[in-house]
Amino acid sequence: MSTDVLMIEGVTRRFGAVVANNQVSLRVRAGEVVGLLGHNGAGKTTLVSQVVGLLRPDAGAIRVGDVDAVADPAGARRRVALQAQAQAPINGLTPRTAIELAGRIRGLSPRRARAAAEELAAELDILPWFDQKALPEGGGLSGGVRRLTSFAMTVVAPTPLVVLDEPTNDIDASRRRRLWDAVRRIGDEGAGVLLVTHNVVEAERVVDELVVLDRGTVVAAGSPAALRGSHDTDLRLELQLHPDGADPSDPLDAVPVPVTRRVRTGRRVLLTVPSAQAAAAVAWATDLREQGRLDGYSLTPATLEDAYLAVTTSESADEAEPSDAPATEEASRA
Amino acid sequence: MPETTIAERPAERAAAFVPPRVGLWSSYRTLLRWQIGQTGSDLPMIVVIQALLAAGVVVGFGFLIPDISPASALFLSTGTPTVLLMVVGLTIVPQGVVRARTDGTFTYLRSLPVARPLLLLADLTVWLLVALPSIAVAVIVAQLRYDLALSFDWPLLVAASLLVTVTATAVGYAIAVSFSPMMAQVLSQVLVFFVMLFSPITFPASQLPGWFQAVHDVLPIRPAADLLRAGLVSDVYSASLRDLLVLVAWCAVGLVLSTRALVRRA
Numbered sequence: 001m002s003t004d005v006l007m008i009e010g011v012t013r014r015f016g017a018v019v020a021n022n023q024v025s026l027r028v029r030a031g032e033v034v035g036l037l038g039h040n041g042a043g044k045t046t047l048v049s050q051v052v053g054l055l056r057p058d059a060g061a062i063r064v065g066d067v068d069a070v071a072d073p074a075g076a077r078r079r080v081a082l083q084a085q086a087q088a089p090i091n092g093l094t095p096r097t098a099i100e101l102a103g104r105i106r107g108l109s110p111r112r113a114r115a116a117a118e119e120l121a122a123e124l125d126i127l128p129w130f131d132q133k134a135l136p137e138g139g140g141l142s143g144g145v146r147r148l149t150s151f152a153m154t155v156v157a158p159t160p161l162v163v164l165d166e167p168t169n170d171i172d173a174s175r176r177r178r179l180w181d182a183v184r185r186i187g188d189e190g191a192g193v194l195l196v197t198h199n200v201v202e203a204e205r206v207v208d209e210l211v212v213l214d215r216g217t218v219v220a221a222g223s224p225a226a227l228r229g230s231h232d233t234d235l236r237l238e239l240q241l242h243p244d245g246a247d248p249s250d251p252l253d254a255v256p257v258p259v260t261r262r263v264r265t266g267r268r269v270l271l272t273v274p275s276a277q278a279a280a281a282v283a284w285a286t287d288l289r290e291q292g293r294l295d296g297y298s299l300t301p302a303t304l305e306d307a308y309l310a311v312t313t314s315e316s317a318d319e320a321e322p323s324d325a326p327a328t329e330e331a332s333r334a
Numbered sequence: 335m336p337e338t339t340i341a342e343r344p345a346e347r348a349a350a351f352v353p354p355r356v357g358l359w360s361s362y363r364t365l366l367r368w369q370i371g372q373t374g375s376d377l378p379m380i381v382v383i384q385a386l387l388a389a390g391v392v393v394g395f396g397f398l399i400p401d402i403s404p405a406s407a408l409f410l411s412t413g414t415p416t417v418l419l420m421v422v423g424l425t426i427v428p429q430g431v432v433r434a435r436t437d438g439t440f441t442y443l444r445s446l447p448v449a450r451p452l453l454l455l456a457d458l459t460v461w462l463l464v465a466l467p468s469i470a471v472a473v474i475v476a477q478l479r480y481d482l483a484l485s486f487d488w489p490l491l492v493a494a495s496l497l498v499t500v501t502a503t504a505v506g507y508a509i510a511v512s513f514s515p516m517m518a519q520v521l522s523q524v525l526v527f528f529v530m531l532f533s534p535i536t537f538p539a540s541q542l543p544g545w546f547q548a549v550h551d552v553l554p555i556r557p558a559a560d561l562l563r564a565g566l567v568s569d570v571y572s573a574s575l576r577d578l579l580v581l582v583a584w585c586a587v588g589l590v591l592s593t594r595a596l597v598r599r600a
Contacts, residue, residue: 053445055600066352077445077446082445086442089372092372092374105365105448106356106447
């Protein structure tokens with residue numbers, strides 16, 4: 001028996017001349033949290049809309065659990081719960097009622113829905129607002145409490161697949177942590193979670209697998225460790241250039257340490273270097289700064305964000321294979 | 335208690351797990367609670383607007399006619415419920431639906447595991463509850479202003495009230511989902527004027543030029559007014575089968591277009 005709760009194969013979707021999804025493939029296994037990363041307009045929401053049957057793909061296959069989501073969208077919707085990017089429509093309702101109703105829609109008994117709503121409210125720490133009505137035009141409840149309520153409405157009843165589209169928008173730091181813990185719990189209980197976000201740093205903490213989408217195409221996929229580079233011990237040397245200053249790492253031969261990846265975004269140049277070369281890298285950067293060729297520099301452990309920026313800012317992005325071979329890519333879309 | 339616990343392979347359990355199918359009636363009731371919760375707070379406001387509008391039509395239009403005869407007063411008063419139902423259906427409903435389309439409510443509800451026509455049914459039910467008091471409000475206001483000799487034909491009145499309300503709501507809903515949000519807003523505003531000033535609801539159709547009467551023969555507005563009037567004063571006015579058929583046709587078109595917009599995948 002396959003444990004895939006979501007299988008997307010070669011999905012293509014166009015809007016007129018714009019290719020929003022180009023041959024996208026990804027899978028979510030039961031018990032796994034998969035992050036779908038991408039800039040604004042990368043095609044993340046379009047992809048999700050096809051999973052829940054709001055849009056029909058031009059080509060490709062989507063399976064949710066044991067059903068073909070393209071042929072049987074109603075069957076797919078029973079197996080997937082979506083927290084959309086827009087706030088859930090709860091004006092006039094209290095979080096308690098909204099979460100209970102969402103549970104009832106998915107077939108929970110009244111008693112079970114009530115109990116599940118209370119458990120989630122405690123888990124997400126929204127009990128103080130639990131019986132307060134949401135009012136039109138954003139009154140009554142803050143954006144963060146509304147977002148947490150939406151999240152609770154999505155996960156109140158068990159489904160094989162949970163899709164969360166930017167679930168932490170507007171949420172304060174401590175409740176954000178509670179939400180991530182809840183996401184992890186849902187995965188551990190056996191559901192597959194597809195987490196759509198542009199927040200790389202947060203996603204890194206909860207996901208098992210990552211898929212990076214750039215302009216409609218999957219440009220990288222793998223575990224966070226694999227995406228970060230072959231060496232978890234790599235360091236990131238960040239150079240801050242002068243507004244009109246030349247890039248001292250261009251050409252790469254000018255750098256006295258081996259560079260496994262180079263990304264330039266605006267006035268920032270990110271160089272990935274082996275940790276053994278830390279001293280040499282710092283000496284070089286200090287020297288540059290003393291010569292007045294840099295505004296500043298910093299040396300930190302390499303993060304997933306570096307890898308993410310590398311695959312999404314590169315012009316020849318579709319060829320980048322950051323999971324195994326760290327590319328010495330030139331990226332110059334500054 | 336064992337010292338180590340081995341997870342009982344939750345992964346395979348979840349992949350095989352299929353959430354239950356929820357019955358139509360149960361889904362409908364839940365959706366209805368959801369919609370009533372959402373619209374409930376607006377309800378008193380809408381009833382106040384209806385009362386003001388009724389007073390405006392009954393009293394205000396009366397000023398346009400010097401020395402109003404009992405017959406004219408009766409015609410004016412018995413047209414008022416139709417004006418209110420049409421305004422609710424063709425103006426307030428599209429504005430509510432356009433808001434739901436633009437703020438994501440529409441998309442949210444469509445992503446839920448419910449048969450999508452039920453979304454329309456629940457919406458229609460709520461709008462029916464909102465619109466139906468119009469008839470009572472209009473009759474009460476008219477009764478206060480003029481001494482009317484009403485003679486209800488209850489079966490006809492009830493049937494006509496339901497049909498006219500559902501038709502107006504379904505057509506308004508169809509407008510809201512068939513045009514761009516901006517266009518739907520504009521159209522719903524224009525329709526208020528068309529209903530109040532250019533439709534033979536509060537004045538006899540015979541005052542219109544022939545070609546315009548012919549237009550109103552196929553639009554739902556005059557047939558709706560005449561049907562309701564026949565239900566309110568059955569000994570003076572009578573209903574025609576043609577009017578009924580025109581209304582039913584508009585109702586069907588509105589329902590089909592609305593359902594299609596909810597069901598189809600772009």
